[in-house]
Amino acid sequence: MQNDPFRIRDHVADFDQIVQDIVHRSEAVRATIPMTADVAYGPDQTETIDLFFPPGKRSGLPVHMFIHGGYWRMFSKRDYSYVAATITQAGAIAVIVDYALMPKVRMATIVDQVRRAKQWVLAHIADHGGNPAELTVSGHSAGAHLSTFLFNSENTPSNVRAVLLLGGLYDLKPLQNSFLANEIGITDEEVAMFTPLANRHDPQTRATVLVGANETPPFHQQADRFKENLLQQGSPATSLVLTNRNHMDSVRDLGVPESQAGDCLTKLIANDRR
Numbered sequence: 001m002q003n004d005p006f007r008i009r010d011h012v013a014d015f016d017q018i019v020q021d022i023v024h025r026s027e028a029v030r031a032t033i034p035m036t037a038d039v040a041y042g043p044d045q046t047e048t049i050d051l052f053f054p055p056g057k058r059s060g061l062p063v064h065m066f067i068h069g070g071y072w073r074m075f076s077k078r079d080y081s082y083v084a085a086t087i088t089q090a091g092a093i094a095v096i097v098d099y100a101l102m103p104k105v106r107m108a109t110i111v112d113q114v115r116r117a118k119q120w121v122l123a124h125i126a127d128h129g130g131n132p133a134e135l136t137v138s139g140h141s142a143g144a145h146l147s148t149f150l151f152n153s154e155n156t157p158s159n160v161r162a163v164l165l166l167g168g169l170y171d172l173k174p175l176q177n178s179f180l181a182n183e184i185g186i187t188d189e190e191v192a193m194f195t196p197l198a199n200r201h202d203p204q205t206r207a208t209v210l211v212g213a214n215e216t217p218p219f220h221q222q223a224d225r226f227k228e229n230l231l232q233q234g235s236p237a238t239s240l241v242l243t244n245r246n247h248m249d250s251v252r253d254l255g256v257p258e259s260q261a262g263d264c265l266t267k268l269i270a271n272d273r274r
Contacts, residue, residue, distance in 0.1 A: 005216035025082035041120035052084035052094040058129025069141025082255035144168025153200035170226040212245035
């Protein structure tokens with residue numbers, strides 16, 4: 001499919017180098033930041049989370065969940081450990097979520113998994129020094145899509161104070177005509193059930209919708225539509241275009257506290273609305 005705006009590799013010249021970089025950054029984070037690996041939130045072997053801890057006393061700490069992208073079909077939590085660098089520097093426990101991948105499972109399974117991961121956090125994070133009343137969430141690409149199901153109306157009140165959604169997919173219909181048709185084959189039923197733009201969301205959850213300036217047009221259009229949709233529902237939502245950033249270097253920046261995206265994540269965790 002020529003000129004497919006959703007095939008990220010075609011629009012990011014250094015795609016492979018960025019992926020290699022984030023994998024190396026993740027290895028370094030796992031070697032240097034205190035962590036508890038592979039905590040089960042469910043019975044399946046894919047249903048695990050990694051916890052990373054800030055220095056100092058572990059009591060009543062804010063908690064931040066990160067959900068990785070990869071069009072629901074690639075990557076794992078280990079590839080995204082690096083995001084914990086920003087989260088723990090902000091003084092929070094980082095919860096990096098793993099989930100099963102399409103097409104082996106369907107989207108309903110993945111949405112259920114991330115919801116159960118959140119429920120595990122709310123029920124058990126206090127045992128690890130976290131404060132479940134101070135839960136925030138972020139996700140990138142498909143992970144941003146999945147993050148929306150942690151504060152939608154089925155779960156009101158969601159117990160999620162704020163979310164950061166980066167380069168997200170909020171309308172699944174266009175993906176049926178993309179290269180993904182041959183890879184995961186999103187069904188009409190999945191479009192109807194799991195398009196965030198069709199859902200209502202918890203008005204108590206503050207949303208920050210980010211997109212890289214160099215993203216392809218559909219990512220800008222969907223970000224704008226989703227922010228407006230939240231505002232129309234009475235949800236507090238803001239948006240920001242990240243300067244000179246594409247789909248991949250923007251998510252790498254989440255692990256760089258001094259970057260534009262990293263600063264947004266830090267402020268979200270700190271409840272700093274400036």
